[in-house]
Each structure stands twice: as structure tokens, then as C-alpha cells.
Amino acid sequence: MKLNCSISIFSVALCTTLSALPASSETLRLLTWGGYAPEDVVAKFEAETGHKVEVTKSNNEEMIAKLRATGGGGFDLAQPSQDRIAGPQEEFGIYKPIDMSKIDTSLFIPSMLEATKGNTTVGSDVYGVPHIWGTSGLVLDTSKAEMVKDYTDLCSDDVAGKVSYRLKRPTLIGFAFAMGLDPFAAYGDEAAYTEIMSQVEAKLIECKPNVKTYWGGGDELMGLLRSGEVVASMAWDTGGWKLNADNPDITFVAPAAGALGWVDTFALPAKGKADEAAYAWINFVMQPEVAAMITAAAGNFTASQGADEFADDDLKARYRASFPPEAIDNIKWYPPVPAGLEAIEGGVLDRVKAAN
Structure with missing residues (x-):
């Protein structure tokens, strides 16, 4: 509709406001995690685009359940982890393809x-x-543990008795990569995966004398590292950076075999009605300055190129020390887990725990 903007000062102001909005403003129903859509970012997006945002906070299990219940309806953009997309899509058809021509991949x-x-x-x-x-x-x-460069170095005599890691699948995966094996490549071959896990099992049993304790929670591990009882561990990047703020000697190090990475994504629910707003949100929040605002709220970095430039100076320094570009490119991203593999892993973990 063409507006007649010559009637009054009020009309001119109204016309100016309307002309700044997109051709058809939409309400974006966003299904996401806490911290991923902070209020200041939402306000900035709404002011710049004219779209409105309704935020529903959730987690992977709830996202899948909500989208299954509606056949992919009720939301216009969701943020499941990358390993929660292919399987649910094949089984339930709850997403629709992303038009990459509408994504600013740069x-x-x-x-x-x-x-x-x-x-x-x-x-x-x-x-x-x-x-x-x-x-x-x-x-x-x-x-005290500068010689530890990879997961298997936790078995070194130099750190004997002062090592900790969890008896969980990330330990199995990390040790496999450090041993020159590729567990992700074997996901489609149960026999090959079993063989890889048997080699990892033997290594972890051999390594048991080095382990001070198998940690169960982040607070427990942080206490062990702060006290000096543990000097080398497997843990998350954000935990290492938190410890570094108190003790500059303690920090997160990307292993030579590659850190193990998770990614929360943008995905389009199958029956979403506001695709224009969804694509606008994706391209908006991936701008480096905006992405840094989300990092400040969520505590984790985004996949935005150059966003670390705008992060808090201390966090930026820790991030860059842990992740030079080659370490970023060497991250081993978790793919979807095929059925049957978790049972294999569970058996390995049980036998490692029971071994003398």
C-alpha cells in the first residue's frame, strides 16, 4: 500500500517510521536455551528489523518433544544441538531444509x-x-603439567597420582583420537567400533594407577585443581577459563588430537510461519558485535567469525590462548550417535571401573 505522506507533520513522522520497517514484519517464535537470546539483543533486533521475538527457553529433550507433539509446529526457529537433528528429522520430519542462499555464510x-x-x-x-x-x-x-599435550599424556609418570577425568563417553572418544584411532569414522560399523573401544579399554585400565579420582561434577573437579591434588584433567573449556581467572597457571588446553566439540544450532521447525524473521535473526545474531553480546550472557563463544574481537578482554585472552586457529580447525565435532553404540561404551566403562 502506498501512503500519502503530505497531509500533516504527524503523517510524515508515521510514514518515516513505517518506511523503516521491513515490507512485512513478523513475530519470531524462538525455541532456545537460557542466555542465547538476551533481552538487550532481542531489543536491538526488534528496533532494527521491526520483527518481534517471543522467546521460549528449553533444552534438547523438551525441544524434540514439543516439535514432535505438533509435527514441527508452534515455533519458527529452534536451537537443538547438532546431534539432535538428523535422527529426529528422519524419524519424525519435524524440521524443514535451510535455504543457504538466505544465510550470510561469511x-x-x-x-x-x-x-x-x-x-x-x-x-x-x-x-x-x-x-x-x-x-x-x-x-x-x-x-606442574606442562608436558601434558594430549589425552593419553594423562597416563605419563610425570603426573602419576595427580590426574582426574570422568568415566563417561567423552573420555573414551578423546583417548581413541589420541591413540590415532577415529571413533566417529567407525560409527557406521559396530564391529569396528567395538575393536576401537577394546583398545581404549585396555589403555584406560593401564592408566588407572595415575588417576587420583574419577570426578563426577564440575565443582568437585575445580576443588581438586585449586587444592593442587590434581594437576592434569579432562574437562570443559569454560571451567578451565573460570579457574584461570583465579590462578593464571591453570587453564584449558586444546589437546593435540583435537578438543571434543558440541554445537547448538539454528534449525527451522517444519511448520514455522515466520521464515523471513528466522533468517533475519540468524544473520543478525551472527554479526560479531552482536555475537559478543550473546557470549557475555551465555558464557560460551559462538560460531561468528571475529566475534572474539568484541569479547571481554580477559575472556578474549583466555580463548585465544586455548584456541589458536589451528586448534579451532582441529576440533572433533560430535556427530549423531547410532543405536547400539552407547551399550558398547557402557560395557567398557563398567569394566574399567571394576578393574584393579
């Missing part, structure tokens, strides 16, 4: 974008692009 760290596209492709269609990410790797007291 805003993304290339290796993360390509990895996420690969892990969320069903048939020939891409169903997810990356947003928030994090990793597990090594958290070390570098003044």
Missing part, C-alpha cells in the same frame, strides 16, 4: 559451518547451521 567460522552442515544433512538437504559451541579437552596446572 559471518561464520568456516570449519564450524561445514562441520555442522555435514552433521545435519539428510538426503541432499541441510537442516542446521551452528550458533553456540563449546568443547572438552585438557585443564592443566601448566606450572
Whole structure:
């Protein structure tokens, strides 16, 4: 509709306001995690685009359940982890393909974008692009464990009795990569995966004398590292950076074999009604300055290229020390887990725990 803007000062002001809005403003119903859509970012987006945002906070299990219940309806943009897309899509059809021509791919760290596209492709269609990410790797007291460069170095005599890690699948996966094996490549071959896990099992049993304790919670591990009882561990990047704020000798180190990475994505629910607003939100929040605002709220970095430039100076320094570009490109991103593998892993973990 063409407006007649010559009637009054009020009309001119109204016309100016309306002309600044998109051709058709929409309400974006966003299904996301806490901290991923902070109020200041939402306000900035609404002011700049004219779209409105309704935020529903959730988690992976709830997202899948909500979208299953409606056949992919009720929301216009969701943020499941990348390993929660291909399987649910094949089984329930709850997403629709992403039109990559509407995504400003220059805003993304290339290796993360390509990895996420690969892990969320069903048939020939891409169903997810990356947003928030994090990793597990090594958290070390570098003044006492500088020789630890990879997961298997936790078995070194130099740190005997002062090592900790969880008896969980990330430990199995990390040790496998450090042993020159590729567990993700064996996901489609149960016999090959069993053989890899048997080698990891033997290594972890051999390594048991080095372990002070198998930690169960983040607070427990932080206490062990702060006290000096543990000087080398497997843990998350954000935990290592938190410890570094108190003790500059303790920090997160990306292992030589590659940190193990998770990614929360952008995915389009199958019956979403506001695609224009969804694509606008994705491209908006991936701008480096805006992405840094989300990092400040969520505590994790995004897949936005160059966003670390705008992060808090201390966090930026820790991030860059832990993740030079080659370490970013070497992250091993978790793909969807095929049925049957968790049972294999559970058996390995039980036998390691029971071994003398």
C-alpha cells in the first residue's frame, strides 16, 4: 500500500517510521536455551528489523518433544544441538531444509559451518547451521603439567597420582583420537567400533594407577585443581577459563588430537510461519558485535567469525590462548550417535571401573 505522506507533520513522522520497517514484519517464535537470546539483543533486533521475538527457553529433550507433539509446529526457529537433528528429522520430519542462499555464510567460522552442515544433512538437504559451541579437552596446572599435550599424556609418570577425568563417553572418544584411532569414522560399523573401544579399554585400565579420582561434577573437579591434588584433567573449556581467572597457571588446553566439540544450532521447525524473521535473526545474531553480546550472557563463544574481537578482554585472552586457529580447525565435532553404540561404551566403562 502506498501512503500519502503530505497531509500533516504527524503523517510524515508515521510514514518515516513505517518506511523503516521491513515490507512485512513478523513475530519470531524462538525455541532456545537460557542466555542465547538476551533481552538487550532481542531489543536491538526488534528496533532494527521491526520483527518481534517471543522467546521460549528449553533444552534438547523438551525441544524434540514439543516439535514432535505438533509435527514441527508452534515455533519458527529452534536451537537443538547438532546431534539432535538428523535422527529426529528422519524419524519424525519435524524440521524443514535451510535455504543457504538466505544465510550470510561469511559471518561464520568456516570449519564450524561445514562441520555442522555435514552433521545435519539428510538426503541432499541441510537442516542446521551452528550458533553456540563449546568443547572438552585438557585443564592443566601448566606450572606442574606442562608436558601434558594430549589425552593419553594423562597416563605419563610425570603426573602419576595427580590426574582426574570422568568415566563417561567423552573420555573414551578423546583417548581413541589420541591413540590415532577415529571413533566417529567407525560409527557406521559396530564391529569396528567395538575393536576401537577394546583398545581404549585396555589403555584406560593401564592408566588407572595415575588417576587420583574419577570426578563426577564440575565443582568437585575445580576443588581438586585449586587444592593442587590434581594437576592434569579432562574437562570443559569454560571451567578451565573460570579457574584461570583465579590462578593464571591453570587453564584449558586444546589437546593435540583435537578438543571434543558440541554445537547448538539454528534449525527451522517444519511448520514455522515466520521464515523471513528466522533468517533475519540468524544473520543478525551472527554479526560479531552482536555475537559478543550473546557470549557475555551465555558464557560460551559462538560460531561468528571475529566475534572474539568484541569479547571481554580477559575472556578474549583466555580463548585465544586455548584456541589458536589451528586448534579451532582441529576440533572433533560430535556427530549423531547410532543405536547400539552407547551399550558398547557402557560395557567398557563398567569394566574399567571394576578393574584393579
